[in-house]
Amino acid sequence: MIEIRGLSRRYGRRWALKGLDLTVEAGMFGLLGPNGAGKTTLMRILATLLPPTSGDALVEGVPLRSRPDEIRKLIGYLPQLFQVYPQMTGGEFLEYVALMKGVDDPRARRRSVEEVVEQVHLGEWIDRKAGTYSGGTRRRLGIAQALIGDPRVLIVDEPTAGLDPEERVRFRNLLATLSLRKTVLLSTHIVSDIESSCRRVAVLDRGELAMAGTTAELADRARGKVWEVRLAESELPEAASWQLVATRQEGSEVVCRVIAAERPAPEAKPLEPTLEDGYLALLRARGGEPA
Amino acid sequence: MRKWLRLWEQECGWLWRNPVLLLLPPLYGFLLFLRLARLGPPSSEDLYSAVFDFHGTMETLSLGLAIWLGLALLRRDVLRQGYEWLGTLPVSRVALVTAKYAAGFAYLSQFALLAAAVFAGFAVRRGLPGDLLLRHLGFFALQDEWSYGVTLALGMVLALLIPGRLAYLVAFCAWIFGTYFLQHFVIARYHWYFLDTFLLDPLLGDRILAIEAWGYSLLSRDLFLSRIFVAAFTLWLLACTTALLMFRWPAAARRKAVLAAAAALALAAVAYVPYGLLWQERYRIEASALRADGGDPEKRAPAVQFPVEAYRITLARGPNDVLSGTAELTLPASGLPRGGPVTFTLNRLLTVTRVQVDGKPVPWERSGDHLFLARSSLPARAGTVTVRVEYRGRLFDWLSMPSSQRLAAFVQGGDVYLPASQAWYPLPGRFYLKSLYPGYWVVSTPGGPNLPAMPPAAFRLLLRGFPGRVYATVPGRPGPGRTQIFTADQVDGLSLFGGNLTEVRLDPGGETVICSPSNVPEARRFVAQVDRARRYFASWLDAPRDRARRVIYLPLPPYGAVGDYPLSGSYGLSGQSLLATESTHLNLDSYRLVDVVHAWLFGGNDLPGWVVPLRGLPPDQIPLAQQIRRAFVYLYLRDGLGMAPDQALKLAGTIGDAVRRPIDEALRRGEAERVKGVLKAFYERYDLSRGLGDGRSLPAIPLQEWQKAWEVRP
Structure with missing residues (x-):
């Protein structure tokens, strides 16, 4: 100890x-x-x-x-x-x-x-x-x-x-x-x-x-702050202002995992937070940038 | 202990598995081997001196490696981020530092060991006595180890003190400063010899330690005190290294380490005190020389002298090397100066205790090197007067000059250097033994304006209390009860030499060379050459037999100081000896053989290279008598040794065609006996054997007479 x-x-x-x-x-x-x-x-x-x-x-x-x-x-x-x-x-x-x-x-x-x-x-x-x-x-x-x-x-x-x-x-x-x-x-x-x-x-x-x-x-720490947003490829630049945790391509869409205190888009779905989400949310809340 | 040994083994493994590091000690040994293997004619074969010079230069270079090693031992792991795990091991910082130090020291000791092995090999081959060899090896080994020890510790402390690779630059500067810079720009410039102990390699440039005859024996106290200080200083550096490491990696004993470093510093400071006092005493001795006469040659009254018929001197060495002397001078009363005091010159370090004239005590005055007797104390009558001077004191006449300390005269244990020119007995007249030139002292050369050549006198000297054999410029013999007696008639003075000296003689009545043991092989060869020359001349010429019977071959200019720079043309006659200085290229070579032959046949200091007024003159301006003298030597070189004319002429000195041509022609015809006959006739007719002292006062011989001598056919 x-x-x-x-x-x-x-x-x-x-x-x-x-x-x-x-x-x-x-x-x-x-x-x-x-x-x-x-x-x-x-x-x-x-x-x-x-x-x-x-x-x-x-x-x-x-x-x-x-x-x-x-x-x-x-x-x-x-x-x-x-x-x-x-x-x-x-x-x-x-x-x-x-x-x-x-x-x-x-x-x-x-x-x-x-x-x-x-x-x-x-x-x-x-x-x-x-x-x-x-x-x-x-x-x-x-x-x-x-x-x-x-x-x-x-x-x-x-x-x-x-x-x-x-x-x-x-x-x-x-x-x-x-x-x-x-x-x-x-x-x-x-x-x-x-x-x-x-x-x-x-x-x-x-x-x-x-x-x-x-x-x-x-x-x-990230509970209620993790969202999944599906965007068309052309809409991806709009996501630049979000705190993206991950993105993946599914057909013509890009699936984004976003941390945000409030629903970032009307169609965003809430997700179960991971440790990484919690860590990122914590640092964001403190005003720092995670590595 | 097991941990320490494993740490040490680990460091040794690194040192001994590195191919470059592995190669350097053998290379060092090989370079010394090459240096010693090249010793041989015509250069000096002084083994000790060659080893000393090697240590002065190559060891200084190897100290660069030592300081680098100190850095590398710490920078390779302790100071590298990737080796931080080392700091978390439960190992004492003292163990870590000392193991690294011990490994580095063991590695560097290889240099000392290999140098010692090579030196020993050559010494055995050249027949250096075993006990002396061991002393030499001990001296060099201790000196090497001390230098490596302190330099390695310095490198280690710099590694922790200076961040990053800047440490290498600082270490390089420290190495240069501790060797060359401190020596040449601090100690030499300001005569601060008390800083000698801070030199990383004290052998570099030291002219006294370089002399086998006295060297480390004479400076044994310096070396002892210096080594104590350096050991304490090294301890302080290691304590600092440990403390700094404890600041880098926390340790409970950090405060103790700081206290230990402070204690080591205090110890080093205390250790310096006796060393510093030693130097204080020497500077006091030097200052007394300044007080003696101001040293300024411009402001002096001219030297005066008067004749002495005979000296009877007794010199006893007592405890602590205090000399007690009694000198009885028999003076022709007619030769004494009229009016004013009668002045004698006696080294200022010797205190006069009593003066008697014809057995009656008389008052005297002393000022510096001079002893004054009132003229009224000496009888104004014909015949002789006996002046008896009793004196005592410790004679360790220390002087400084740029880059080297010097000793004008000394008696310390068995080490004796008492040149007549430093007035260890009263000299008749007012002379100046030393002169202060801007920045350094010059010891007066006999025959110069400050110390004119002494008129010949009879000498009898009794030495008592000297532990070893003492040699003089005249023959000596053992007296009763461990005394030594020296007697001679008609000699200009008496100089004494004792120390690590030996006498080389092949035939009972033959030439003798007194030299240090490392020069014995060269001296043997030289003695054989001189004996051969004597035999050659003895068969047809009746030359004086007692002149230049001995050659005193030591690395000091005749009558100069121990530690002086060797000067060219440094040889001269004194008493029945030829004093020949020794250096790499001033040695017992053919030129010196010619000097001995010349000195023997003609006496005086008018040797081929010595006669300054005649040097470089065209043949027609050289007195014929001098050319004929040279012809004797020329004949020997050609007829006795079979040399080619050019080579013989180069050695004998310039001889004009008028003198040389008939000799060459006769020799070509195989008429060597005729040449001998002609030369012998001139030798006897003009008394060429007398010691004249100056080429210009040679007898005038008309050229026609020389030419006429060759017209007569045998």
């Missing part, structure tokens, strides 16, 4: 985070927000890479500001951009990380490495140099290093960015499995990643907490 209390971070005159209060309970917790919302800043603070300007956080009851070294023993972290020493094989790298995480016994270390390799399906790559890995394989290695030592809290920043759909699904499932016995904080701007695996979510916007709650509550 992570308890964040009044956490702020300033870069020069710009506040990247402003007085954030948030509780991340055990299980998978999604962190959504547009670019520049402060997600990565928050993740780096929680991963003990960045000192907060003010406020504090308790990670599994350990205060972040005064005992960052202890927190490092509790967390696994996968940064947004993950690189690894190219001359090392995956196996060597994981052994190295395991030792750094205090797995001193060589047999225990080997077992620990085998377990995470199995979990992330890295078996066939484990003896190859990390410099030869594809983006997806490298991210799997990244999550493997985060998992080594069985941390109680997993912090993953944009883990599916750049992965192909199959990899993404596999990754989401892996995180979902891990969240059964850990606190997993997943930061992303891909709503579907959260929709499919998180029960609770928080939305950051311009350094502030825009909303925290269940995914259903976030989706509910």
Whole structure:
């Protein structure tokens, strides 16, 4: 569990985070927000890479500001951009990380490495140099290093960015499995990643907490505001002023999914809101532009 | 510890798997190998000096790599966004920094190790004594490691201090500043030698450390104190690196790290104090030279001198290198100056404690390098007067000049450099030992206006309390109870040399070369050449036997200061020795052989390259006597060594056609004995063997006489 209390971070005159209060309970917790919302800043603070300007956080009851070294023993972290020493094989790298995480016994270390390799399906790559890995394989290695030592809290920043759909699904499932016995904080701007695996979510916007709650509550933010409008192709320019969520072609018509506080057109039909709708509606209501 | 070792192993893996980095240490060793393999005639074969010069230049370049490595070790992961996971591992920042530092240091140590291995290989082949080799290796290795250590730490702190790639530019500037710029534009320009310890490579340009005879032994205290400071400074840089890393990645011990950095800075400051005091003392010594006579040659009273018949000197070295001397001068009363005080010159660092004239104490006055006795203290009668001067003091006569500190004279442990020209015993007359030119000191050259050539006198010197063997410009022998005795008649002065020196002689009565051990192979070859020349002349010429019996071969101009730049034409006679300076191209080569032969046969400093008034003159303006002298050498080179005429002429010096042609013709006819006969006749008739000192005062020999001598057929 992570308890964040009044956490702020300033870069020069710009506040990247402003007085954030948030509780991340055990299980998978999604962190959504547009670019520049402060997600990565928050993740780096929680991963003990960045000192907060003010406020504090308790990670599994350990205060972040005064005992960052202890927190490092509790967390696994996968940064947004993950690189690894190219001359090392995956196996060597994981052994190295395991030792750094205090797995001193060589047999225990080997077992620990085998377990995470199995979990992330890295078996066939484990003896190859990390410099030869594809983006997806490298991210799997990244999550493997985060998992080594069985941390109680997993912090993953944009883990599916750049992965192909199959990899993404596999990754989401892996995180979902891990969240059964850990606190997993997943930061992303891909709503579907959260929709499919998180029960609770928080939305950051311009350094502030825009909303925290269940995914259903976030989706509910758009209840009564999601419409389906069918337009002739020639009428499509009229839709430019609407907040379009999606469009698809059906015969000669274009079917638009629109978020609007009021019925955008007489023939518009109300729709059941999705998480993405809720997220977009929330940001629109705050006057921001979703990413 | 296991974590630290794994971190270290990880860093080493990066360093040792990089093909470029892997190649550089062997390349460094190979370059030294090439440098040492090329040592040989006609250039100097001073192994130590060659290794020193290599360290001065190539190691300075390798320090560029060291500073880059300091940056790269941190920039390759700690400062890269993709490696942020490293900061979340439960690893102490101290462990991370020290593991990187240790790995970089281990890598750089390869340079020192390979240089040592190459040096050792050549040293063993050249027969350098094992204990001396170990001392040399220890000196170079320590110096290398210290330089690499501090430079690497500097690179690491800059990596964290300077954002982005700008760090590389700043590190490059730091490297240039810490090597060349600080040396040439700060220390040299302002004579701020107390900043020497901040040089990343102190071997670059240091002229005293470059001397095997004294070098690191003489400056052992400098080196010791400097190394303590540099170690503390390095510790401070590492503490700063750790603290900066803790600011980059939060750590509970951040405050402690800041305190540790502050403590390390305080430690470095404290460590500098004894080093600074060392320099304060030296600047005080130099300032005393200024007070001695103002140093301005323009404002001085002219030098005056009077003859001495004999010196009896006892010099004892006591604790802390304090010298106690007693000099008894027998003076012909008739030669003493009339009116005004009688002035002696004695180095200002030696304090006079008592003066007696004919056994009775007399008052004296001291001002700088001068000792004044009232004229009334000396009897006005015929015969001789005995003046006995007792003095004591520590002689470490330090001077500065652009780019190099210098020592005009010193006694420190077994290291001894006491040239007569620096008045370690009372010189008869008012002389000026040093002159201050704008910006630097010049040590007076014997024979010049400030220090005229001393009239010959008999010397007896007893040395006591010197731990090692001391060599002099005259022969010596061990005396009772670990004393050394030196005696000579009719010599112009007595200079002493002690330190890492050795005596090279092949035959019991043959030529001797006194040099540092690295020059022994070259000295052996040279001694053999001189012995051969002596045998050649001994078979037909009755030349003086005691002249130039020894060559003192050290990297200092004759009578100059230790640390002086080598000057061209730097050789001269003193006592029964030829002082020959040593540098890469001023060494024991054929030119020096000619000098020795010339000095032996004719005496004085009128050696072929030495006679300034005669240098570059057309043959018809060179006195015939001088040309005939050169003809002796020319004959030896051609007949004794079988050299070609052009080569022999180049070595012997200009000889006009009128003198040379009959010699060439006779030699062509195989009549070498006839040439010997003619030359011998002139040698004896005109007493060419006397040391005249100046080519212009040579005996006048009519050309007709020379021509007539060749008309007589054997």
